[in-house]
Amino acid sequence: MMTNITLAHxxxxxxxxxxxxxxxxxxxxxxxxxxxEDAAVIEDGTLAFSTDSxxxxxxxxxxxxxxxLAICGTCNDLAMMGAKPKYLTCSVIIEEGFEVxxxxxxxxxxxxxxxxxxxxVVSGDTKVVPKGSVxxxxxxxxxxxxxxxxxISSNNIQDDDVIIVSNxxxxxxxxxFAAREGIDFSTNLKSDCASLWPVIKKLIDxxxxxxxxxxxxxxxxxxxLNEWAxxxxxxxxxxxxxxxxxxxxxxxxxxxxxEALSLANEGTFVMAISKxxxxxxxxxxxxxxxxxxxxxIGNVTLKHQGxxxxxxxxGTQRFIDLPTGELLPRIC
Amino acid sequence: MNELxxxxxxxxxxxPKTIKALKNLVDKEAAKFPGxxxxxxxxxxxxxxxxxxxxxxxxxxxxxxxxxxxxxxCVMPKERIDHAYILSLQEDVILVTLGDMIKVPGSHGxxxxxxxxxxxxxxxxxxxxxxxxxxxxxxxxxxxxxxxxETTTPMTAALLEHxxxxxxxxxxxxxxxxxxxxPMKVLLESNDCxxxxxxxxxxxxxITGSKIYKEFVTKYKKPVVVAGFEPVDxxxxxxxxxxxxxxxxxELEIEYSRAVSNDGNIAAQNLINKYFTKATHxxxxxxxxxxxxxLRLRDEYSNMDAEIIYKNILPNEKIDDxxxxxxxxxxxxxxxxxxxxxxxxACKPSSPLGSCMVSSEGACSAYYKYGNLIK
Numbered sequence: 135m136m137t138n139i140t141l142a143h144x145x146x147x148x149x150x151x152x153x154x155x156x157x158x159x160x161x162x163x164x165x166x167x168x169x170x171e172d173a174a175v176i177e178d179g180t181l182a183f184s185t186d187s188x189x190x191x192x193x194x195x196x197x198x199x200x201x202x203l204a205i206c207g208t209c210n211d212l213a214m215m216g217a218k219p220k221y222l223t224c225s226v227i228i229e230e231g232f233e234v235x236x237x238x239x240x241x242x243x244x245x246x247x248x249x250x251x252x253x254x255v256v257s258g259d260t261k262v263v264p265k266g267s268v269x270x271x272x273x274x275x276x277x278x279x280x281x282x283x284x285x286i287s288s289n290n291i292q293d294d295d296v297i298i299v300s301n302x303x304x305x306x307x308x309x310x311f312a313a314r315e316g317i318d319f320s321t322n323l324k325s326d327c328a329s330l331w332p333v334i335k336k337l338i339d340x341x342x343x344x345x346x347x348x349x350x351x352x353x354x355x356x357x358x359l360n361e362w363a364x365x366x367x368x369x370x371x372x373x374x375x376x377x378x379x380x381x382x383x384x385x386x387x388x389x390x391x392x393e394a395l396s397l398a399n400e401g402t403f404v405m406a407i408s409k410x411x412x413x414x415x416x417x418x419x420x421x422x423x424x425x426x427x428x429x430x431i432g433n434v435t436l437k438h439q440g441x442x443x444x445x446x447x448x449g450t451q452r453f454i455d456l457p458t459g460e461l462l463p464r465i466c
Numbered sequence: 467m468n469e470l471x472x473x474x475x476x477x478x479x480x481x482p483k484t485i486k487a488l489k490n491l492v493d494k495e496a497a498k499f500p501g502x503x504x505x506x507x508x509x510x511x512x513x514x515x516x517x518x519x520x521x522x523x524x525x526x527x528x529x530x531x532x533x534x535x536x537x538x539x540c541v542m543p544k545e546r547i548d549h550a551y552i553l554s555l556q557e558d559v560i561l562v563t564l565g566d567m568i569k570v571p572g573s574h575g576x577x578x579x580x581x582x583x584x585x586x587x588x589x590x591x592x593x594x595x596x597x598x599x600x601x602x603x604x605x606x607x608x609x610x611x612x613x614x615x616e617t618t619t620p621m622t623a624a625l626l627e628h629x630x631x632x633x634x635x636x637x638x639x640x641x642x643x644x645x646x647x648x649p650m651k652v653l654l655e656s657n658d659c660x661x662x663x664x665x666x667x668x669x670x671x672x673i674t675g676s677k678i679y680k681e682f683v684t685k686y687k688k689p690v691v692v693a694g695f696e697p698v699d700x701x702x703x704x705x706x707x708x709x710x711x712x713x714x715x716x717e718l719e720i721e722y723s724r725a726v727s728n729d730g731n732i733a734a735q736n737l738i739n740k741y742f743t744k745a746t747h748x749x750x751x752x753x754x755x756x757x758x759x760x761l762r763l764r765d766e767y768s769n770m771d772a773e774i775i776y777k778n779i780l781p782n783e784k785i786d787d788x789x790x791x792x793x794x795x796x797x798x799x800x801x802x803x804x805x806x807x808x809x810x811x812a813c814k815p816s817s818p819l820g821s822c823m824v825s826s827e828g829a830c831s832a833y834y835k836y837g838n839l840i841k
Contacts, residue, residue: 138582142569148816315591375482391826441837447482448489448697450520453837 147353147396147457170365171288172214172348173277179284182217184208185276193240193270195313197305197324198400200273201240205247206329206400208275210349213331214403216286216338217279219253225274226258230265240271250329253277283338288346291366295345295434296412298405300333300425301326302378303355307397308386317389323382328401328424336422342415346406349399353457356395358404359442360456370442372432372454396457406434479696480519488701489524495708496526504530504660505707506653506799508646509615509667510537510827511695517832519697529704532661532799533822533829535649538614538642539566540793540821540828541750544785546642547572550611552779553640553772554585560603562596563611564618565589570824573785593618593625600637609638609772617669619643619742619761620734626741626767640772641762644748646670647678648759653798654686660799663707665700666692668722675730676720683718694722741767749784751821752793788813791820796829803833810834 142149159167166174173184186207193200209219224244228237248254305326312323330349337344346366348358355377359370379387379394387394401424407415412430419428437443442454478484496503507513513533516522522531535541547567551574554561561577568577568589581587586606590596593610600608612622622643629637646667653659666679671692679690689710693703703721710717720726741764748760763771773780787793790808795801803809803822813819815831822830 138579140578140582142578152816443837446520448485448519448524450523451837452518452520453835455835 144352147357150353151456169287169289170361172211173217173279175215175281180281182212182215182279182281183277184211184279185274186211187272187274189269189272190310191269192313194236195325196309198327199240199243200271201242201244202247202327203400204273204275205244205251205253206327207351208277209247209251209253209279210330210401210403212277212279213329213334214286214347214349215279215281216283216334216344216347217281218335219251219277219279219331221256222248222253222275222277224255224258225260225276227261227263227268227272229268229270230262232270237271240273247329251331253279282335283344286344286347288348288362288365290345291362291368291406291434292345292408293368293434293436294409295406296409296430297359297370297372297432297434298407298412298415298419298428299350299355299378299402299431300330300405300419300428301399301402302380302383302427303350303399303402304379304383304387304392304394304397305402306400307354307392308383308394310398311390311392312386315390317386323380323386326399326401326424330401330403330424333419333422333425336418337415340414340418342407342411342418344405344407347403349401349403351400352398354394354396354398355402355404356393356442356454357456359454362404362406363442364440367439369435369438369440370432371435371437371445372442373445373447375447376429376431378427378429395454409433479694479698481698484698485524485701488698488705492524492529492701492705492708493526495705495712496528498712499528499708502528502530502662503708503711504532504662504799505665505704506532506534506661506663507665507700508534508536508650509665509670510534510540510825510829511667511669512665512693512700513537513829513832514827515695515697515700517836520836521697521700524701525704529708533796533803533832534664534799535653535750535753535797536615536646536667537825537827538618538644539570539825541644541649541752542567542570542613542642542821543749543751544572544787545749545782547576548574548785549640549773549780550577551575551580553609553611553776554580554587555583556607556776556779558605558607560586560588560599560606560608561611562588562590562599562608564593564613565591566825566827567611567613571818593621594628596625596637597628597634600634604636606636607638608636609640611640611642613642615644615646615667615670616673617667619738620673620731623734623737623741626763626770627737629770630767638770638772638775639763639767641742643742643761644750645759645761646674647681648756649750649753650682651686652753652756654682654688656798658798658800661688663689663710664691665703665707666690668692668694668699668726671720671722671726671730673731673734675728676718676726677728677730679718683716687716689716689719691719691721692726694724740764752787752791752797754794787821788819793820793822793830796822803830806830
């Protein structure tokens with residue numbers, strides 16, 4: 135058991151899981167929390183309820199800023215339970231000396247994103263703390279959404295289901311690393327940060343029965359698939375060739391020794407649906423701008439239950455594990 | 467001329483058709499050879515490639531990979547990690563090192579743990595980034611905890627050159643640079659040696675040249691192929707090795723001819739020699755004491771040597787790995803990670819007991835992370 139909290143405990147991977155289960159779940163134990171979904175399903179399955187805090191460095195980066203992230207993050211967690219985001223709270227902790235012009239830009243982009251979701255902020259809180267107490271600005275958002283398709287759950291995935299990713303993977307994580315480490319690709323690499331409710335709504339309206347849905351944030355697609363494999367006791371087999379990864383993300387991964395599947399996304403989801411509905415879902419996703427790179431990346435089997443297996447194009451296989459530790463570059 | 471893109475550097479070297487074609491050629495050549503060939507990839511980077519791309523699954527029955535000791539993070543003895551840990555917790559010190567080192571546990575914990583206790587530990591992509599940290603923190607002592615094989619040594623030497631030329635007074639060095647050939651010889655001279663040929667790491671030879679492996683061919687009669695780190699590089703190298711056996715040759719070949727020469731980078735070698743000399747001993751985690759297998763700062767730079775400056779607070783007692791750990795046997799090629807009783811149970815990447823589990827490049831870590839589905 136850990137004695138002190140390290141950065142690895144916030145990685146969305148194994149250490150993060152350990153922290154949550156051994157400390158928080160143990161203390162707060164209840165039936166709703168233990169489902170471990172993106173958002174809690176409450177009030178007889180009619181409402182979804184979720185909270186998230188945002189701390190990112192730098193706070194403004196290609197494709198988004200911390201404000202857009204804070205709205206997308208919570209609204210997407212609601213959308214991942216088939217819920218239309220409705221009411222949000224917004225709580226900010228600001229470091230002394232923070233520029234008001236920057237704060238305006240952050241808040242304006244929050245409003246733009248709220249409009250895309252059709253949601254409103256109905257309550258909030260502001261704290262200012264002495265310089266050095268927080269890193270520039272931390273934002274917490276909490277949201278309630280109206281569930282429009284019931285029964286979406288990481289525990290429901292079945293043998294022969296199909297796994298879809300909605301976009302090319304790893305763009306948010308790669309953008310943040312590139313910005314933080316001063317890697318200039320002179321290209322269009324930008325975060326995929328986006329509100330996903332409009333896409334999910336279209337899927338629901340077209341009669342797609344979603345089995346499981348999750349936005350692949352910290353820990354990336356590998357974390358989502360590993361959680362699904364364990365929670366539904368299935369094996370997820372994915373085909374390396376089918377996983378969409380853009381050249382810039384591949385470049386960052388090459389330089390720093392990362393795997394695109396473990397990098398964070400902020401506007402890309404993973405979906406499990408029945409084989410019969412897969413082509414209809416893909417057609418629909420490809421017709422929408424933020425999911426036009428959608429791809430069927432694999433399917434569900436019972437070969438190695440609880441595990442995620444990657445099939446290479448030359449006929450070999452390996453496990454895709456949960457990311458561990460702090461994401462750090464390899465030395466050689 | 468079209469601009470060279472990063473993907474051009476690796477795309478062709480992961481081409482499925484080429485890999486499949488090479489597999490067929492390896493199969494054909496191996497079928498002609500009556501015996502078994504154990505190929506040691508010296509470097510953890512190759513182990514990582516083999517496991518990540520599942521190349522072990524493509525090998526015919528009579529070719530086996532043996533995973534070598536070439537991961538600088540894995541083979542770092544706990545007592546030296548303790549040095550980093552203790553130094554980092556000094557009030558006026560910023561400890562700087564390369565990324566992987568942050569996670570490796572010593573007997574008190576890892577640098578990550580030290581950081582959670584208030585230590586200022588930073589990782590850099592290039593040792594030269596230490597200069598900026600020193601400039602921004604004139605009242606702090608910046609200690610560069612230098613690790614790595616011949617690959618990373620020139621970068622530390624370049625930092626030393628900058629520090630001495632510009633008379634920077636707040637950068638100090640804790641040197642843990644180690645060398646490839648000495649542990650290879652120790653492995654070959656052990657009684658239960660099962661190594662038939664070597665794949666040598668190309669990035670080491672970019673600096674040293676392929677010449678450091680001459681003795682392995684002439685004296686020890688083991689073929690060596692210096693290889694790049696992409697799947698196609700490794701497959702081509704295996705093909706070259708099997709051909710040598712079929713043609714009854716024992717040669718030093720360079721597969722990675724796009725950057726490796728016999729003599730290597732002379733300017734880098736000169737810079738290394740200017741600042742470093744051989745340390746008489748270095749205790750490798752998992753392998754024990756190997757004479758002349760590491761470097762230390764030359765005496766004239768002892769005013770920058772953190773090991774000398776802080777010698778009163780840096781312990782030097784040996785700290786062994788867990789009793790059940792068989793990392794030594796794994797690195798000598800006489801056992802595989804899953805032969806170990808604690809593998810994946812008491813010993814995992816998040817709580818490693820032995821050297822092969824501590825860094826992502828170690829054999830146990832690669833087996834744990836990527837699984838071992840077919841072989």
